[in-house]
Amino acid sequence: MITGGAGFIGCHTASYFAKKGHEIVIIDNLSRKGSLDNLNWLKKQHPITHYKTNIQDEKAVEDVFRKENTIGAVIHLAAQVAVTTSVSNPRDDFDINALGTLNMLQAVRHFCPQAPFINASTNKVYGLLHNVKILEGLKRYEIEKKGGINESEPLDFHSPYGCSKGSADQYVIDYARIYDLKTVSVRQSCIYGERQFGVEDQGWLAWFIIATVLGRKISIYGDGKQVRDVLYVQDLVELYEKLIEQGSNLNGKAYNVGGGLKFSLSLLEFIDILKDQGLEISYTFGDWRPGDQKVFVSDNTKVIRELGWEPKTAPVQGIQTIVSWVKQNKDLLKSFMAD
Ligand SMILES: NC(=O)c1ccc[n+]([C@@H]2O[C@H](COP(=O)([O-])OP(=O)(O)OC[C@H]3O[C@@H](n4cnc5c(N)ncnc54)[C@H](O)[C@@H]3O)[C@@H](O)[C@H]2O)c1
Numbered sequence: 625m626i627t628g629g630a631g632f633i634g635c636h637t638a639s640y641f642a643k644k645g646h647e648i649v650i651i652d653n654l655s656r657k658g659s660l661d662n663l664n665w666l667k668k669q670h671p672i673t674h675y676k677t678n679i680q681d682e683k684a685v686e687d688v689f690r691k692e693n694t695i696g697a698v699i700h701l702a703a704q705v706a707v708t709t710s711v712s713n714p715r716d717d718f719d720i721n722a723l724g725t726l727n728m729l730q731a732v733r734h735f736c737p738q739a740p741f742i743n744a745s746t747n748k749v750y751g752l753l754h755n756v757k758i759l760e761g762l763k764r765y766e767i768e769k770k771g772g773i774n775e776s777e778p779l780d781f782h783s784p785y786g787c788s789k790g791s792a793d794q795y796v797i798d799y800a801r802i803y804d805l806k807t808v809s810v811r812q813s814c815i816y817g818e819r820q821f822g823v824e825d826q827g828w829l830a831w832f833i834i835a836t837v838l839g840r841k842i843s844i845y846g847d848g849k850q851v852r853d854v855l856y857v858q859d860l861v862e863l864y865e866k867l868i869e870q871g872s873n874l875n876g877k878a879y880n881v882g883g884g885l886k887f888s889l890s891l892l893e894f895i896d897i898l899k900d901q902g903l904e905i906s907y908t909f910g911d912w913r914p915g916d917q918k919v920f921v922s923d924n925t926k927v928i929r930e931l932g933w934e935p936k937t938a939p940v941q942g943i944q945t946i947v948s949w950v951k952q953n954k955d956l957l958k959s960f961m962a963d
Pocket of ligand 1: 627628629630631632633634651652653654655656659677678679680700701702703704705720724744745746747789812813814815816827
């Protein structure tokens with residue numbers, strides 16, 4: 625079962641596991657623009673069962689579990705994903721991310737307590753990293769901890785999105801302690817790839833490419849030196865598979881998962897890569913947004929050590945795949961932007 629299976633990460637996850645012969649059940653209310661297109665793309669390739677169900681609706685979620693009574697693993701991706709939207713509507717954000725995750729945990733507890741439960745959490749649970757010294761370079765900020773941020777960093781939920789996802793992250797960990805569920809929270813850095821219907825507020829890497837190919841101007845919030853470690857979506861999906869293989873050994877751990885220092889980029893460096901790939905990008909600078917970290921680089925040591933997983937796809941290579949996808953789907957993306 626994949627919640628948010630018609631979303632960006634979800635459709636790649638569904639496609640990957642369907643190709644391997646697994647039966648796929650998706651819960652997705654299709655609230656994200658582009659999700660219907662992702663779902664149709666998926667359905668063309670594989671037989672998929674889709675429920676247009678809201679995860680906030682406890683009874684509706686239970687109904688799905690009642691009908692689908694052979695769920696072997698749950699990958700929970702459905703979420704309200706934009707910090708800006710969470711600031712303008714914190715209640716909806718809470719309902720979807722915190723309550724929605726609680727509903728999923730409760731359903732797993734009652735219907736399939738042995739099923740591995742993978743939660744897509746976020747590096748935003750560490751907030752603005754006030755205790756981490758940040759150095760300013762010519763084109764990027766750097767953190768003093770060269771290896772990146774590991775799981776011992778204090779949690780500091782900043783922004784309603786940080787609070788709702790952070791709350792979900794903690795429930796997922798606690799349901800392993802209290803109810804012996806087989807859970808794991810994957811604290812993801814920036815994930816990117818094709819089929820990401822990025823907008824200014826979320827999915828910045830895809831958004832920059834879509835806007836540039838369609839001739840739109842881009843606003844950079846801050847000075848462009850902000851750094852993110854970026855992880856190509858297929859690499860993440862391979863980690864989900866390794867986690868599912870852990871089965872009943874999953875016991876409420878959290879892992880920081882991103883591209884790490886090697887696959888990190890500042891916005892200015894990203895723009896240079898786009899220029900190298902022949903894109904002429906037009907941008908202006910604006911104020912920083914609340915909750916925006918100046919720099920985040922994941923320390924992947926724990927996940928590498930315990931799961932034997934590592935990011936493989938270099939940004940230049942991953943970015944190239946989005947550029948091609950955007951160029952091949954200009955009309956679709958134009959109509960998506962016009963709505
Ligand atoms: N993309 C990233 O860079 C990134 C980084 C860190 C964490 N995450 C987390 O990974 C997960 C997936 O992210 P994504 O980028 O694929 O986002 P996405 O918006 O593309 O996918 C989320 C999907 O959830 C669905 N959805 C939203 N509310 C729902 C609800 N109430 N009921 C049922 N379905 C609902 C949407 O229609 C959408 O298809 C999210 O939990 C997100 O917080 C993503």
